[in-house]
Amino acid sequence: MPSRLIRKLEAFVPLTEAEKTLVSDVERNVRTVAPKTDLITEGDSPENVLLIVEGFACRYKITSEGQRQIMAYLVPGDFCDLHIFILKEMDHSISTLSACKVVEIPRKRVLEMLKTPALATALWSATLVDEATLREWLVNIGTREAPQRIGHLLCELLLRLHVVGLVSEGRFELPITQAEIADTMGLSAIHANRSIQVLREADLITLARGHVVILDFKRLAAFSGFNPNYLHLRNQAEAGIGAIPQNAAISF
Template sequence: MLIRKLDSIFDLDEEDRQALLDLPVTLRDVAAGQDIVTEGDEPSQCCIVLEGLTNWYKMIPDGRRQIVAFHLPGDIPDLQSLYLGVLDCSLAANTPCRLATVRHEDLKAICRARPRIAAALWRSSLIDGAIFREWILGMGRRSARENAAHLLCEMLVRLDAAGLAVDHQFALPLTQIEMADALGLTPVSVNRALQDLRAERLVAISRRSVRILDWAGLKRVCHFDPAYLHCRSALANAD
Protein backbone atom coordinates (compact mmCIF):
# COMPACT_ATOMS: atom_id res chain seq x y z
CA MET A 1 0.00 0.00 0.00
CA LEU A 2 2.87 2.42 0.72
CA ILE A 3 4.39 1.75 -2.71
CA ARG A 4 1.04 2.32 -4.39
CA LYS A 5 0.59 5.57 -2.47
CA LEU A 6 4.05 6.87 -3.38
CA ASP A 7 3.64 5.75 -7.00
CA SER A 8 0.49 7.89 -7.18
CA ILE A 9 2.45 11.05 -6.32
CA PHE A 10 6.02 10.34 -7.48
CA ASP A 11 8.01 8.32 -10.02
CA LEU A 12 9.77 5.47 -8.22
CA ASP A 13 11.98 2.95 -10.00
CA GLU A 14 12.09 -0.80 -9.37
CA GLU A 15 15.08 -0.53 -7.03
CA ASP A 16 13.18 2.03 -4.94
CA ARG A 17 10.17 -0.28 -4.75
CA GLN A 18 12.30 -3.24 -3.74
CA ALA A 19 14.03 -1.18 -1.05
CA LEU A 20 10.63 -0.30 0.39
CA LEU A 21 9.56 -3.94 0.30
CA ASP A 22 12.74 -4.84 2.19
CA LEU A 23 12.06 -2.39 5.02
CA PRO A 24 11.87 -4.28 8.33
CA VAL A 25 8.41 -3.75 9.80
CA THR A 26 6.36 -5.00 12.72
CA LEU A 27 2.63 -5.54 12.24
CA ARG A 28 0.24 -4.05 14.76
CA ASP A 29 -3.55 -4.30 15.00
CA VAL A 30 -5.42 -1.40 16.60
CA ALA A 31 -9.06 -1.40 17.67
CA ALA A 32 -11.50 1.28 16.53
CA GLY A 33 -11.37 4.30 18.82
CA GLN A 34 -7.93 3.44 20.21
CA ASP A 35 -5.08 5.96 20.18
CA ILE A 36 -2.07 4.90 18.12
CA VAL A 37 0.13 7.67 19.48
CA THR A 38 -0.82 10.47 21.84
CA GLU A 39 0.00 14.15 22.11
CA GLY A 40 3.22 14.50 24.12
CA ASP A 41 4.60 11.10 23.03
CA GLU A 42 8.21 10.84 21.85
CA PRO A 43 7.96 7.92 19.39
CA SER A 44 10.93 6.02 17.99
CA GLN A 45 8.98 4.60 15.04
CA CYS A 46 6.48 5.58 12.35
CA CYS A 47 3.45 3.62 11.21
CA ILE A 48 2.20 2.77 7.72
CA VAL A 49 -1.56 2.30 7.46
CA LEU A 50 -2.22 -1.04 5.73
CA GLU A 51 -5.94 -1.34 6.45
CA GLY A 52 -8.50 0.98 7.99
CA LEU A 53 -8.91 4.71 8.55
CA THR A 54 -7.06 6.90 11.05
CA ASN A 55 -7.27 10.52 12.13
CA TRP A 56 -5.14 13.17 13.79
CA TYR A 57 -7.03 15.10 16.46
CA LYS A 58 -6.56 17.71 19.14
CA MET A 59 -8.63 18.27 22.28
CA ILE A 60 -9.32 21.39 24.30
CA PRO A 61 -9.66 21.14 28.10
CA ASP A 62 -13.48 20.99 28.12
CA GLY A 63 -13.37 17.81 26.01
CA ARG A 64 -14.23 19.19 22.58
CA ARG A 65 -12.31 17.55 19.73
CA GLN A 66 -11.09 18.81 16.37
CA ILE A 67 -10.08 16.22 13.78
CA VAL A 68 -7.37 17.80 11.64
CA ALA A 69 -6.63 15.02 9.11
CA PHE A 70 -7.75 11.61 7.90
CA HIS A 71 -5.19 9.04 6.79
CA LEU A 72 -5.88 6.12 4.48
CA PRO A 73 -4.11 2.85 3.60
CA GLY A 74 -0.67 3.64 2.19
CA ASP A 75 -0.22 6.78 4.30
CA ILE A 76 2.46 7.30 6.94
CA PRO A 77 0.44 9.60 9.22
CA ASP A 78 3.17 10.23 11.78
CA LEU A 79 6.03 10.82 9.34
CA GLN A 80 6.73 14.15 11.06
CA SER A 81 7.84 12.24 14.17
CA LEU A 82 10.97 11.34 12.21
CA TYR A 83 12.31 14.84 12.93
CA LEU A 84 9.88 16.35 15.47
CA GLY A 85 10.76 14.76 18.78
CA VAL A 86 7.47 15.41 20.61
CA LEU A 87 4.03 14.93 19.04
CA ASP A 88 1.70 17.94 19.22
CA CYS A 89 -1.52 16.00 18.55
CA SER A 90 -2.91 12.48 18.83
CA LEU A 91 -3.43 9.81 16.17
CA ALA A 92 -6.42 7.49 16.57
CA ALA A 93 -8.07 4.64 14.67
CA ASN A 94 -11.53 5.42 13.28
CA THR A 95 -11.95 1.75 12.37
CA PRO A 96 -10.09 -1.45 13.22
CA CYS A 97 -6.68 -0.85 11.64
CA ARG A 98 -3.68 -2.91 10.66
CA LEU A 99 -0.42 -0.95 10.79
CA ALA A 100 3.16 -1.69 9.83
CA THR A 101 5.55 0.08 12.20
CA VAL A 102 9.02 1.10 11.01
CA ARG A 103 11.84 2.26 13.26
CA HIS A 104 13.00 5.82 12.70
CA GLU A 105 16.56 4.63 12.19
CA ASP A 106 15.46 2.33 9.35
CA LEU A 107 13.48 5.10 7.64
CA LYS A 108 16.40 7.49 7.93
CA ALA A 109 18.74 4.83 6.50
CA ILE A 110 16.55 4.21 3.45
CA CYS A 111 16.28 7.97 2.86
CA ARG A 112 20.07 8.29 2.90
CA ALA A 113 20.54 5.31 0.61
CA ARG A 114 17.68 6.08 -1.80
CA PRO A 115 17.33 9.85 -2.40
CA ARG A 116 14.25 9.34 -4.59
CA ILE A 117 12.44 7.66 -1.70
CA ALA A 118 13.41 10.60 0.51
CA ALA A 119 12.00 12.97 -2.12
CA ALA A 120 8.78 10.93 -2.38
CA LEU A 121 8.28 11.02 1.39
CA TRP A 122 9.00 14.75 1.44
CA ARG A 123 6.43 15.27 -1.32
CA SER A 124 3.90 13.19 0.63
CA SER A 125 4.44 15.40 3.69
CA LEU A 126 3.97 18.54 1.59
CA ILE A 127 0.70 17.17 0.20
CA ASP A 128 -0.50 16.58 3.76
CA GLY A 129 0.14 20.30 4.33
CA ALA A 130 -1.83 21.20 1.19
CA ILE A 131 -4.78 19.12 2.39
CA PHE A 132 -4.62 20.82 5.79
CA ARG A 133 -4.74 24.27 4.14
CA GLU A 134 -7.78 23.22 2.10
CA TRP A 135 -9.52 22.08 5.29
CA ILE A 136 -8.79 25.43 6.95
CA LEU A 137 -10.35 27.20 3.95
CA GLY A 138 -13.40 24.98 4.20
CA MET A 139 -13.97 25.60 7.90
CA GLY A 140 -13.45 29.32 7.48
CA ARG A 141 -15.32 30.08 4.27
CA ARG A 142 -17.51 27.21 3.00
CA SER A 143 -21.07 26.56 4.08
CA ALA A 144 -21.90 23.28 5.81
CA ARG A 145 -23.30 21.86 2.55
CA GLU A 146 -20.24 22.94 0.58
CA ASN A 147 -17.82 21.64 3.19
CA ALA A 148 -19.52 18.23 3.42
CA ALA A 149 -19.52 17.96 -0.37
CA HIS A 150 -15.85 18.92 -0.50
CA LEU A 151 -14.88 16.22 1.99
CA LEU A 152 -16.74 13.58 -0.04
CA CYS A 153 -14.99 14.75 -3.24
CA GLU A 154 -11.59 14.65 -1.56
CA MET A 155 -12.10 11.19 -0.09
CA LEU A 156 -13.23 9.80 -3.44
CA VAL A 157 -10.12 11.05 -5.26
CA ARG A 158 -7.74 9.93 -2.49
CA LEU A 159 -9.35 6.49 -2.22
CA ASP A 160 -9.39 6.12 -6.01
CA ALA A 161 -5.64 6.84 -6.11
CA ALA A 162 -5.19 4.14 -3.44
CA GLY A 163 -7.23 1.64 -5.47
CA LEU A 164 -10.03 1.66 -2.89
CA ALA A 165 -12.86 3.27 -4.88
CA VAL A 166 -14.79 1.62 -7.71
CA ASP A 167 -17.24 3.31 -10.06
CA HIS A 168 -17.53 6.43 -7.86
CA GLN A 169 -18.32 4.29 -4.82
CA PHE A 170 -16.23 3.90 -1.68
CA ALA A 171 -16.38 2.89 1.94
CA LEU A 172 -16.52 5.81 4.35
CA PRO A 173 -16.90 4.38 7.85
CA LEU A 174 -17.34 7.74 9.59
CA THR A 175 -20.04 8.66 12.05
CA GLN A 176 -21.71 12.04 11.69
CA ILE A 177 -20.01 13.04 14.95
CA GLU A 178 -16.60 12.28 13.38
CA MET A 179 -17.53 14.22 10.25
CA ALA A 180 -18.68 17.12 12.41
CA ASP A 181 -15.40 17.11 14.34
CA ALA A 182 -13.48 17.17 11.05
CA LEU A 183 -15.57 19.90 9.41
CA GLY A 184 -15.92 22.19 12.43
CA LEU A 185 -19.71 21.71 12.46
CA THR A 186 -22.35 20.23 14.74
CA PRO A 187 -23.68 16.72 14.00
CA VAL A 188 -27.07 18.31 13.28
CA SER A 189 -25.50 20.57 10.62
CA VAL A 190 -23.70 17.59 9.06
CA ASN A 191 -26.95 15.60 8.97
CA ARG A 192 -28.78 18.46 7.23
CA ALA A 193 -25.94 18.95 4.73
CA LEU A 194 -25.90 15.27 3.80
CA GLN A 195 -29.69 15.21 3.54
CA ASP A 196 -29.49 18.16 1.13
CA LEU A 197 -26.92 16.36 -1.04
CA ARG A 198 -29.10 13.25 -1.07
CA ALA A 199 -32.22 15.26 -1.94
CA GLU A 200 -30.37 16.83 -4.88
CA ARG A 201 -29.52 13.30 -6.07
CA LEU A 202 -25.82 14.03 -5.93
CA VAL A 203 -24.91 11.23 -3.54
CA ALA A 204 -26.32 8.05 -2.05
CA ILE A 205 -25.09 7.32 1.46
CA SER A 206 -25.64 4.16 3.42
CA ARG A 207 -24.28 3.43 6.88
CA ARG A 208 -20.70 2.78 5.77
CA SER A 209 -20.67 3.47 2.02
CA VAL A 210 -20.90 6.48 -0.30
CA ARG A 211 -21.82 6.45 -3.98
CA ILE A 212 -21.40 9.64 -5.98
CA LEU A 213 -24.38 9.80 -8.35
CA ASP A 214 -23.43 13.07 -10.07
CA TRP A 215 -19.66 13.68 -9.90
CA ALA A 216 -19.71 16.87 -11.97
CA GLY A 217 -22.64 18.22 -9.98
CA LEU A 218 -21.05 17.45 -6.61
CA LYS A 219 -17.84 19.20 -7.67
CA ARG A 220 -19.85 22.27 -8.71
CA VAL A 221 -21.52 22.48 -5.29
CA CYS A 222 -18.19 23.06 -3.53
CA HIS A 223 -16.01 24.32 -6.42
CA PHE A 224 -13.83 21.24 -5.94
CA ASP A 225 -10.45 21.42 -7.66
CA PRO A 226 -8.33 18.31 -6.96
CA ALA A 227 -5.06 20.04 -7.89
CA TYR A 228 -4.11 20.38 -4.20
CA LEU A 229 -4.02 16.56 -3.88
CA HIS A 230 -1.18 16.32 -6.44
CA CYS A 231 -1.99 12.68 -7.17
CA ARG A 232 -2.54 10.49 -10.18
CA SER A 233 -6.22 9.61 -10.20
CA ALA A 234 -8.46 9.10 -13.20
CA LEU A 235 -11.07 11.12 -11.32
CA ALA A 236 -8.85 14.18 -10.87
CA ASN A 237 -10.02 15.66 -14.17
CA ALA A 238 -13.03 13.51 -14.94
CA ASP A 239 -16.63 14.73 -15.02
Protein backbone atom coordinates in the same frame (compact mmCIF):
# COMPACT_ATOMS: atom_id res chain seq x y z
CA MET B 1 -0.44 -6.03 -6.59
CA PRO B 2 1.67 -3.06 -5.45
CA SER B 3 1.26 -2.01 -1.82
CA ARG B 4 -0.91 0.99 -1.04
CA LEU B 5 2.20 2.94 -0.07
CA ILE B 6 3.94 2.17 -3.36
CA ARG B 7 0.84 3.21 -5.31
CA LYS B 8 0.71 6.48 -3.38
CA LEU B 9 4.41 7.26 -3.85
CA GLU B 10 4.24 6.48 -7.55
CA ALA B 11 1.49 9.07 -7.88
CA PHE B 12 4.34 11.54 -7.35
CA VAL B 13 7.45 9.85 -8.79
CA PRO B 14 8.04 6.59 -10.73
CA LEU B 15 10.03 4.06 -8.70
CA THR B 16 12.46 1.36 -9.81
CA GLU B 17 12.00 -2.27 -8.75
CA ALA B 18 14.84 -1.87 -6.24
CA GLU B 19 13.11 1.15 -4.73
CA LYS B 20 9.81 -0.72 -4.55
CA THR B 21 11.57 -3.57 -2.76
CA LEU B 22 13.00 -1.12 -0.24
CA VAL B 23 9.52 0.24 0.42
CA SER B 24 8.03 -3.25 0.71
CA ASP B 25 10.67 -4.22 3.26
CA VAL B 26 9.52 -1.53 5.67
CA GLU B 27 5.93 -2.80 5.52
CA ARG B 28 6.70 -5.97 7.44
CA ASN B 29 5.71 -6.65 11.05
CA VAL B 30 2.16 -5.44 10.65
CA ARG B 31 0.02 -5.30 13.78
CA THR B 32 -3.74 -5.05 14.03
CA VAL B 33 -5.26 -2.27 16.14
CA ALA B 34 -8.88 -2.13 17.26
CA PRO B 35 -11.21 0.74 16.28
CA LYS B 36 -11.28 3.91 18.41
CA THR B 37 -7.77 3.24 19.77
CA ASP B 38 -5.08 5.89 20.20
CA LEU B 39 -1.91 5.01 18.31
CA ILE B 40 -0.08 7.90 19.95
CA THR B 41 -1.35 10.66 22.20
CA GLU B 42 -0.57 14.32 22.75
CA GLY B 43 2.45 14.66 25.04
CA ASP B 44 4.01 11.32 24.05
CA SER B 45 7.62 11.20 22.85
CA PRO B 46 7.54 9.58 19.38
CA GLU B 47 10.29 7.18 18.31
CA ASN B 48 8.96 5.48 15.20
CA VAL B 49 6.97 6.52 12.14
CA LEU B 50 3.54 4.92 11.88
CA LEU B 51 2.20 3.72 8.53
CA ILE B 52 -1.45 2.86 7.96
CA VAL B 53 -1.61 -0.33 5.88
CA GLU B 54 -5.35 -0.99 6.18
CA GLY B 55 -8.25 0.90 7.73
CA PHE B 56 -8.86 4.54 8.61
CA ALA B 57 -7.27 6.71 11.30
CA CYS B 58 -7.27 10.40 12.15
CA ARG B 59 -5.27 13.19 13.71
CA TYR B 60 -7.14 15.08 16.41
CA LYS B 61 -6.92 17.43 19.38
CA ILE B 62 -9.14 17.76 22.43
CA THR B 63 -9.96 21.29 23.59
CA SER B 64 -10.00 22.37 27.22
CA GLU B 65 -13.81 22.06 27.05
CA GLY B 66 -13.49 18.43 25.98
CA GLN B 67 -14.47 18.94 22.35
CA ARG B 68 -12.65 16.93 19.70
CA GLN B 69 -11.41 18.50 16.45
CA ILE B 70 -10.34 16.05 13.75
CA MET B 71 -7.60 17.64 11.62
CA ALA B 72 -6.82 14.89 9.10
CA TYR B 73 -7.95 11.49 7.93
CA LEU B 74 -5.28 8.84 7.38
CA VAL B 75 -6.05 6.17 4.78
CA PRO B 76 -4.05 3.11 3.66
CA GLY B 77 -0.64 4.18 2.40
CA ASP B 78 -0.51 7.24 4.66
CA PHE B 79 2.22 7.96 7.19
CA CYS B 80 1.21 9.40 10.54
CA ASP B 81 3.67 12.28 10.05
CA LEU B 82 6.80 11.13 8.24
CA HIS B 83 9.24 13.07 10.43
CA ILE B 84 7.42 12.55 13.68
CA PHE B 85 10.52 11.26 15.47
CA ILE B 86 12.10 14.73 15.24
CA LEU B 87 9.53 16.05 17.72
CA LYS B 88 10.33 15.97 21.43
CA GLU B 89 6.67 15.41 22.18
CA MET B 90 3.44 15.08 20.27
CA ASP B 91 1.27 18.20 19.92
CA HIS B 92 -1.76 16.13 18.80
CA SER B 93 -3.10 12.60 19.00
CA ILE B 94 -3.58 9.92 16.35
CA SER B 95 -6.40 7.41 16.69
CA THR B 96 -7.90 4.61 14.64
CA LEU B 97 -11.44 5.13 13.36
CA SER B 98 -11.86 1.55 12.16
CA ALA B 99 -9.86 -1.61 12.78
CA CYS B 100 -6.44 -0.88 11.28
CA LYS B 101 -3.28 -2.67 10.28
CA VAL B 102 -0.31 -0.54 11.25
CA VAL B 103 3.46 -0.73 10.82
CA GLU B 104 5.96 1.03 13.06
CA ILE B 105 8.98 2.11 10.99
CA PRO B 106 12.17 2.84 12.95
CA ARG B 107 13.92 6.15 12.41
CA LYS B 108 16.91 4.33 10.85
CA ARG B 109 14.77 2.83 8.09
CA VAL B 110 13.17 6.19 7.26
CA LEU B 111 16.60 7.78 6.94
CA GLU B 112 17.72 4.92 4.68
CA MET B 113 14.81 5.57 2.32
CA LEU B 114 15.63 9.27 2.25
CA LYS B 115 19.10 8.45 0.90
CA THR B 116 17.51 7.22 -2.34
CA PRO B 117 16.80 10.28 -4.55
CA ALA B 118 13.52 9.09 -6.08
CA LEU B 119 12.18 7.84 -2.75
CA ALA B 120 13.30 11.02 -1.02
CA THR B 121 11.40 13.07 -3.61
CA ALA B 122 8.29 10.90 -3.24
CA LEU B 123 8.41 10.99 0.57
CA TRP B 124 8.95 14.75 0.66
CA SER B 125 6.09 15.12 -1.80
CA ALA B 126 3.82 13.09 0.48
CA THR B 127 4.73 15.37 3.39
CA LEU B 128 4.12 18.51 1.34
CA VAL B 129 0.74 17.16 0.24
CA ASP B 130 -0.19 16.57 3.89
CA GLU B 131 0.55 20.24 4.52
CA ALA B 132 -1.37 21.32 1.40
CA THR B 133 -4.33 19.20 2.48
CA LEU B 134 -4.35 20.87 5.89
CA ARG B 135 -4.40 24.27 4.16
CA GLU B 136 -7.32 23.15 2.01
CA TRP B 137 -9.18 21.93 5.09
CA LEU B 138 -8.68 25.35 6.71
CA VAL B 139 -10.17 27.02 3.62
CA ASN B 140 -12.98 24.48 3.59
CA ILE B 141 -13.99 25.07 7.20
CA GLY B 142 -13.36 28.81 7.14
CA THR B 143 -15.11 29.82 3.91
CA ARG B 144 -17.63 27.20 2.78
CA GLU B 145 -21.14 26.48 3.99
CA ALA B 146 -21.64 23.19 5.82
CA PRO B 147 -23.06 21.17 2.86
CA GLN B 148 -20.14 22.29 0.66
CA ARG B 149 -17.66 21.36 3.39
CA ILE B 150 -18.97 17.82 3.55
CA GLY B 151 -19.22 17.50 -0.22
CA HIS B 152 -15.61 18.68 -0.55
CA LEU B 153 -14.46 16.09 1.98
CA LEU B 154 -16.25 13.28 0.13
CA CYS B 155 -14.64 14.34 -3.15
CA GLU B 156 -11.19 14.40 -1.58
CA LEU B 157 -11.51 11.01 0.06
CA LEU B 158 -12.86 9.43 -3.12
CA LEU B 159 -9.83 10.65 -5.05
CA ARG B 160 -7.29 9.68 -2.37
CA LEU B 161 -8.72 6.17 -2.14
CA HIS B 162 -8.82 5.92 -5.93
CA VAL B 163 -5.06 6.61 -6.05
CA VAL B 164 -4.23 3.71 -3.68
CA GLY B 165 -6.52 1.26 -5.47
CA LEU B 166 -9.40 1.19 -3.01
CA VAL B 167 -12.13 2.19 -5.44
CA SER B 168 -13.71 -0.63 -7.43
CA GLU B 169 -16.47 0.16 -9.92
CA GLY B 170 -16.99 3.43 -8.11
CA ARG B 171 -17.39 1.76 -4.70
CA PHE B 172 -15.27 2.04 -1.59
CA GLU B 173 -15.63 1.79 2.16
CA LEU B 174 -15.52 4.89 4.35
CA PRO B 175 -15.88 3.91 8.03
CA ILE B 176 -16.61 7.40 9.32
CA THR B 177 -19.70 8.23 11.35
CA GLN B 178 -21.77 11.38 11.09
CA ALA B 179 -20.47 12.34 14.55
CA GLU B 180 -16.92 12.13 13.22
CA ILE B 181 -17.93 14.22 10.20
CA ALA B 182 -19.26 16.79 12.67
CA ASP B 183 -15.97 16.76 14.63
CA THR B 184 -14.09 17.29 11.37
CA MET B 185 -16.22 20.08 9.95
CA GLY B 186 -16.68 22.04 13.18
CA LEU B 187 -20.41 21.29 13.23
CA SER B 188 -22.90 19.87 15.67
CA ALA B 189 -24.15 16.36 14.92
CA ILE B 190 -27.57 17.82 14.05
CA HIS B 191 -26.05 20.38 11.66
CA ALA B 192 -23.94 17.68 10.00
CA ASN B 193 -27.04 15.53 9.53
CA ARG B 194 -29.01 18.43 8.03
CA SER B 195 -26.12 19.24 5.68
CA ILE B 196 -26.04 15.68 4.41
CA GLN B 197 -29.76 15.98 3.79
CA VAL B 198 -29.10 19.10 1.67
CA LEU B 199 -26.70 17.07 -0.49
CA ARG B 200 -29.30 14.36 -0.84
CA GLU B 201 -32.13 16.75 -1.74
CA ALA B 202 -29.89 18.33 -4.42
CA ASP B 203 -29.54 14.85 -6.00
CA LEU B 204 -25.79 14.89 -5.35
CA ILE B 205 -25.82 11.89 -3.02
CA THR B 206 -28.31 9.35 -1.74
CA LEU B 207 -28.54 7.75 1.68
CA ALA B 208 -29.74 4.17 1.89
CA ARG B 209 -28.91 1.23 4.14
CA GLY B 210 -25.87 2.88 5.66
CA HIS B 211 -24.38 3.95 2.34
CA VAL B 212 -23.75 7.31 0.71
CA VAL B 213 -23.77 7.17 -3.08
CA ILE B 214 -22.25 10.07 -5.02
CA LEU B 215 -24.62 10.36 -7.94
CA ASP B 216 -22.51 12.72 -10.05
CA PHE B 217 -18.94 13.30 -8.95
CA LYS B 218 -18.28 16.22 -11.31
CA ARG B 219 -21.42 18.03 -10.18
CA LEU B 220 -20.61 17.42 -6.51
CA ALA B 221 -17.08 18.74 -7.11
CA ALA B 222 -18.49 21.89 -8.74
CA PHE B 223 -21.03 22.35 -5.94
CA SER B 224 -18.30 21.99 -3.30
CA GLY B 225 -15.60 24.03 -5.03
CA PHE B 226 -13.37 20.96 -5.15
CA ASN B 227 -10.14 21.25 -7.15
CA PRO B 228 -7.68 18.35 -6.74
CA ASN B 229 -4.62 20.51 -7.46
CA TYR B 230 -3.61 20.52 -3.78
CA LEU B 231 -3.08 16.74 -3.97
CA HIS B 232 -0.26 17.38 -6.49
CA LEU B 233 -0.59 14.10 -8.36
CA ARG B 234 1.95 13.35 -11.06
CA ASN B 235 -0.61 12.42 -13.68
CA GLN B 236 -3.74 14.52 -13.24
CA ALA B 237 -5.22 13.11 -16.45
CA GLU B 238 -5.23 9.59 -15.00
CA ALA B 239 -5.76 10.34 -11.33
CA GLY B 240 -7.89 13.47 -11.50
CA ILE B 241 -11.61 14.05 -11.56
CA GLY B 242 -12.00 12.67 -15.07
CA ALA B 243 -10.86 9.22 -13.92
CA ILE B 244 -13.55 8.90 -11.26
CA PRO B 245 -16.76 7.08 -12.21
CA GLN B 246 -19.85 9.28 -12.23
CA ASN B 247 -21.59 7.03 -9.71
CA ALA B 248 -19.46 6.32 -6.66
CA ALA B 249 -20.86 4.37 -3.72
CA ILE B 250 -19.38 4.91 -0.27
CA SER B 251 -20.02 2.93 2.90
CA PHE B 252 -20.86 5.56 5.51
